[in-house]
Amino acid sequence: MIYLDYNATTPTDPRVLDAMLPYFQARFANPSSIHRAGHEARRAVEKAREKLAHLVVARVDEVYFTSGGTEADNIAVKGVAFAQNKRKKIITSAIEHHAVLTTCEYMTKFGFEVVKVPVDPHGIIDLNFLEDAVDDNTVIISIMHANNEVGTVEPITEISKIAHRHGIVFHTDAVQTVGKLPIDIESMGIDMLSLSGHKFCGPKGTGALIARTGIRFDPLSHGGHHEHNKRAGTENVPGIVGLGKACEIAMTEMAEEEKRIRLLRDKLWNGIREKIPDLILNGHPEKRLANTLGICVRYVEGESLLLHLDMHGICASSGSACTSGSLEPSHVLLAMGIPHETAHGSIRFSLGRYTEEAEILEVIRVFPKIVEKLRVISPLSKK
Amino acid sequence: MQYSQKVMEHFLNPRNVGEIEDADGVGTCGNPICGDLMTFYINIEPKTDDLHMARIVDIRFKTFGCGAAIAVASMASEMAGGKTLFEVTELTRQDVADALDGLPPVKMHCSNLGVQAIQEAIKDYLQKIGRPDLAKTIQGCPKKSEHNNQ
Numbered sequence: 079m080i081y082l083d084y085n086a087t088t089p090t091d092p093r094v095l096d097a098m099l100p101y102f103q104a105r106f107a108n109p110s111s112i113h114r115a116g117h118e119a120r121r122a123v124e125k126a127r128e129k130l131a132h133l134v135v136a137r138v139d140e141v142y143f144t145s146g147g148t149e150a151d152n153i154a155v156k157g158v159a160f161a162q163n164k165r166k167k168i169i170t171s172a173i174e175h176h177a178v179l180t181t182c183e184y185m186t187k188f189g190f191e192v193v194k195v196p197v198d199p200h201g202i203i204d205l206n207f208l209e210d211a212v213d214d215n216t217v218i219i220s221i222m223h224a225n226n227e228v229g230t231v232e233p234i235t236e237i238s239k240i241a242h243r244h245g246i247v248f249h250t251d252a253v254q255t256v257g258k259l260p261i262d263i264e265s266m267g268i269d270m271l272s273l274s275g276h277k278f279c280g281p282k283g284t285g286a287l288i289a290r291t292g293i294r295f296d297p298l299s300h301g302g303h304h305e306h307n308k309r310a311g312t313e314n315v316p317g318i319v320g321l322g323k324a325c326e327i328a329m330t331e332m333a334e335e336e337k338r339i340r341l342l343r344d345k346l347w348n349g350i351r352e353k354i355p356d357l358i359l360n361g362h363p364e365k366r367l368a369n370t371l372g373i374c375v376r377y378v379e380g381e382s383l384l385l386h387l388d389m390h391g392i393c394a395s396s397g398s399a400c401t402s403g404s405l406e407p408s409h410v411l412l413a414m415g416i417p418h419e420t421a422h423g424s425i426r427f428s429l430g431r432y433t434e435e436a437e438i439l440e441v442i443r444v445f446p447k448i449v450e451k452l453r454v455i456s457p458l459s460k461k
Numbered sequence: 462m463q464y465s466q467k468v469m470e471h472f473l474n475p476r477n478v479g480e481i482e483d484a485d486g487v488g489t490c491g492n493p494i495c496g497d498l499m500t501f502y503i504n505i506e507p508k509t510d511d512l513h514m515a516r517i518v519d520i521r522f523k524t525f526g527c528g529a530a531i532a533v534a535s536m537a538s539e540m541a542g543g544k545t546l547f548e549v550t551e552l553t554r555q556d557v558a559d560a561l562d563g564l565p566p567v568k569m570h571c572s573n574l575g576v577q578a579i580q581e582a583i584k585d586y587l588q589k590i591g592r593p594d595l596a597k598t599i600q601g602c603p604k605k606s607e608h609n610n611q
């Protein structure tokens with residue numbers, strides 16, 4: 079199998095798995111227990127918290143473990159909005175992950191107004207629009223660090239400056255960047271940040287919300303005193319230990335890995351572009367995650383491409399409507415102004431830690447044939 | 462969502478792909494904006510307006526769409542080839558779906574297109590031979606708004 083769908087999820091690094099295993103049986107205790115076994119589990123959780131804080135340059139008491147990116151996004155948007163009752167506007171972007179978009183839409187039930195900042199054809203948010211949209215009624219701005227479908231990296235520092243000029247909390251969904259890009263919440267001006275373990279070779283169902291000291295937010299779940307009263311429920315100790323290990327590995331290997339993956343990604347793009355006419359690169363040409371190659375293949379439909387690739391053992395993904403069961407193609411591509419007809423032909427290759435050059439060469443060999451085959455069938459192709 | 466082996470087989474090796482120059486009838490259904498478009502080309506013998514006599518002797522198609530859309534076009538082309546025009550107007554999308562050992566429910570919107578586009582080609586043929594009145598009795602593509610509601 080050639081796995082090029084790392085933005086969907088990643089395999090767990092064997093070093094992460096090794097770190098986790100003792101916490102299922104030998105060290106299974108509840109970190110809240112008073113006995114020594116409990117203390118041992120508590121120490122493991124706090125050690126992981128340190129590693130995570132280190133990776134994003136936060137204080138340890140600014141880390142709240144969650145079940146993943148989705149939960150962190152939910153706590154940030156709902157938590158901040160519900161912790162006050164003066165401000166009634168939420169600003170987000172048109173290209174957010176559904177974890178943020180659907181949460182914002184839900185908030186309209188409680189009288190919040192939601193404004194979605196548009197993006198340019200490269201997927202960069204319109205800072206002038208944002209500047210005009212913010213006001214004293216805005217409670218939170220939630221704009222992602224990098225987009226999962228096209229990889230475009232947003233101007234986080236500029237966004238945070240606009241937010242802070244108006245006393246607005248700035249949250250960023252950094253699920254696609256933590257472990258891939260260096261992050262310093264202090265210098266980038268980030269008040270809240272969501273991250274997810276399974277996007278950088280950590281375990282699924284793990285993640286965290288980082289919230290700077292002084293940011294007020296309500297919890298979503300109520301119960302015990304876990305996570306400074308912000309996230310009740312017995313900690314997922316093995317998961318948290320694994321997440322910590324994934325952070326530690328990313329800390330030391332991220333820079334090298336980024337270089338290696340970027341070369342492979344560019345090799346893939348150049349290789350298929352040479353052989354296939356009428357391809358469109360999605361996202362920003364430079365300000366883009368090093369592992370992400372989103373393209374639109376004109377005249378063909380994305381699901382057909384995926385099915386053919388799958389027959390060759392190649393895993394990728396698509397923003398086509400036909401893979402989602404709706405008639406609308408990806409909201410991200412449409413927001414970037416890509417016509418419906420073209421957006422239906424989108425495909426995303428995302429590379430990662432275990433991607434090898436031989437795999438890239440195989441895709442370069444196979445993919446042009448698939449496109450050719452589908453274009454012969456297509457009534458839209460030029461003859 | 463999982464496709465049947467039959468669907469995959471037709472998707473990977475679609476039958477009757479292509480175009481017919483100066484075809485007796487051409488019909489297109491769907492809309493690339495919705496992600497699906499199908500064009501059928503048919504030749505008819507004998508060239509009469511008797512729906513029980515006139516047969517599809519050659520059929521070709523081109524499709525832009527998902528795996529199901531391609532399989533549906535391929536299967537519909539096989540089912541319509543050699544049949545009289547009357548027999549073809551009796552074909553339903555369920556017949557095509559059944560012949561493919563079923564389609565996932567979310568794929569029903571594109572499974573319509575096969576039979577409809579062939580019927581559209583028959584309408585075109587009847588118009589060309591001077592029977593627009595007969596052409597009107599055949600269903601063909603739904604109106605755009607109907608398509609979007611599906």
Ligand SMILES: Cc1ncc(COP(=O)(O)O)c(C=O)c1O
Nearest residue numbers: 146147148175177226251253274
């Ligand atoms: C940008 C972004 N945000 C949020 C999520 C959701 O994260 P999780 O799967 O950990 O809930 C994902 C991944 O699917 C993502 O890509």
Ligand code: FES
Nearest residue numbers: 400497526527571
């Ligand atoms: S063409 Fe879109 S679901 Fe079949």
